[in-house]
Amino acid sequence: MKFGTKLLHGGNSIEKETGAVTLPIYQSSTFHQFDIDNFGEYDYARSGNPTRNLLERDFAKLEGGNYAFAFSSGIAAICSVISIFSAGDHLVVASDVYGGTYRAITKLFNKFNIEFTFVDASNIKEIENVIKSNTKAIYLETPSNPLLKITDLNCVISIAKKNKIITIVDNTFMSPYLQRPLELGADIVVHSATKFIGGHSDVIAGFAVTKDKNIADEIYKIQNSFGAILSPQDCYLISRGLKTLKVRMEESQKNALTLANWLNNQDIVEEVYYPGLEDHRDKEIHDKQSFGPGAVLSFKFKTLEQTKYFLNNVENVVVAVSLGAVETIVSYPAKMSHAAIPKENREKMGVTDTLIRVSLGIEDIEDLIEGFKKGFRN
Numbered sequence: 001m002k003f004g005t006k007l008l009h010g011g012n013s014i015e016k017e018t019g020a021v022t023l024p025i026y027q028s029s030t031f032h033q034f035d036i037d038n039f040g041e042y043d044y045a046r047s048g049n050p051t052r053n054l055l056e057r058d059f060a061k062l063e064g065g066n067y068a069f070a071f072s073s074g075i076a077a078i079c080s081v082i083s084i085f086s087a088g089d090h091l092v093v094a095s096d097v098y099g100g101t102y103r104a105i106t107k108l109f110n111k112f113n114i115e116f117t118f119v120d121a122s123n124i125k126e127i128e129n130v131i132k133s134n135t136k137a138i139y140l141e142t143p144s145n146p147l148l149k150i151t152d153l154n155c156v157i158s159i160a161k162k163n164k165i166i167t168i169v170d171n172t173f174m175s176p177y178l179q180r181p182l183e184l185g186a187d188i189v190v191h192s193a194t195k196f197i198g199g200h201s202d203v204i205a206g207f208a209v210t211k212d213k214n215i216a217d218e219i220y221k222i223q224n225s226f227g228a229i230l231s232p233q234d235c236y237l238i239s240r241g242l243k244t245l246k247v248r249m250e251e252s253q254k255n256a257l258t259l260a261n262w263l264n265n266q267d268i269v270e271e272v273y274y275p276g277l278e279d280h281r282d283k284e285i286h287d288k289q290s291f292g293p294g295a296v297l298s299f300k301f302k303t304l305e306q307t308k309y310f311l312n313n314v315e316n317v318v319v320a321v322s323l324g325a326v327e328t329i330v331s332y333p334a335k336m337s338h339a340a341i342p343k344e345n346r347e348k349m350g351v352t353d354t355l356i357r358v359s360l361g362i363e364d365i366e367d368l369i370e371g372f373k374k375g376f377r378n
């Protein structure tokens with residue numbers, strides 16, 4: 001079954017009893033036990049809820065995994081996955097990870113003596129050089145945020161396997177429609193389902209997915225112990241959003257490609273970052289490991305004045321934190337997603353005060369370009 005069909009007919013979510021076509025919402029925190037010696041499948045909804053479990057089963061299949069866990073946010077999924085490691089373990093982390101992930105690692109997990117080394121993950125040598133005897137995992141995002149740098153997944157995964165360490169990929173920017181790292185041999189995929197998976201700027205959610213039973217048991221233990229579960233109502237919204245993932249991604253990606261090429265021809269724009277552009281440094285690697293360039297791009301203005309003017313005057317978009325929605329979202333990484341990273345480190349990473357990130361929605365591209373022109377002042 002192909003992916004678009006799988007989104008609608010690949011799952012378990014048709015209820016046998018009633019034939020309901022949409023995911024039933026079991027708004028129940030606890031479950032009656034008919035036999036005190038043999039508990040039913042469900043007892044308490046933090047440990048398991050039928051709505052959540054159906055969504056998890058469906059999502060695992062979409063991502064090419066066997067086990068998925070739905071969390072109350074992307075960062076809850078990420079922190080729960082990092083929590084499977086122990087004091088004394090060492091993790092190699094891409095230096096341009098999502099700002100919230102960077103904050104969790106440097107301000108929270110460092111308190112528990114989990115050791116981290118940040119590397120430029122697009123440079124394989126740099127990864128190899130920092131692997132130590134206590135290294136347990138490599139954590140990365142590709143394309144990276146917000147500069148859309150590419151990491152060669154096959155390469156990293158083979159280094160990881162050689163060293164008996166696991167690979168964790170945050171697949172938020174691509175969604176399982178455009179990239180499935182587990183199928184390439186990654187061990188865990190995490191998602192902010194708030195973004196393309198939900199797709200409508202109406203719910204905060206996250207996923208962790210794996211093929212491996214032992215890893216799944218560890219993640220389940222954290223999900224149940226820490227309790228950052230996704231509520232039944234929010235599971236429903238994610239299930240509803242997922243049905244249109246393919247059509248949304250296709251439209252948004254088409255808009256991204258057109259806008260990236262248009263921006264590339266504007267004098268006011270210094271540089272455009274998008275793996276769909278022919279001149280993107282690692283386009284070939286990205287094409288090899290994904291099914292499309294996605295719907296997020298970034299670009300730089302020449303001056304701070306132009307940047308500020310744009311943010312205050314661009315039309316037909318929303319200027320906001322977040323990405324991956326039906327509406328085009330323009331964001332300002334320096335003051336939004338990357339505000340938690342000290343200015344000096346941030347600038348060194350290339351996240352300057354003139355950088356704008358755009359997550360394309362499904363508007364008509366002519367109106368988006370008109371709206372962008374309103375924000376341009378030479």
Ligand SMILES: *Cc1c(COP(=O)(O)O)cnc(C)c1O
Pocket residue numbers: 073074075076098100101141145170172173191192193194195204205206
């Ligand atoms: C938004 C985002 C997160 C965090 O997810 P939340 O749902 O906001 O908690 C993690 N990784 C990436 C790449 C993101 O864009």
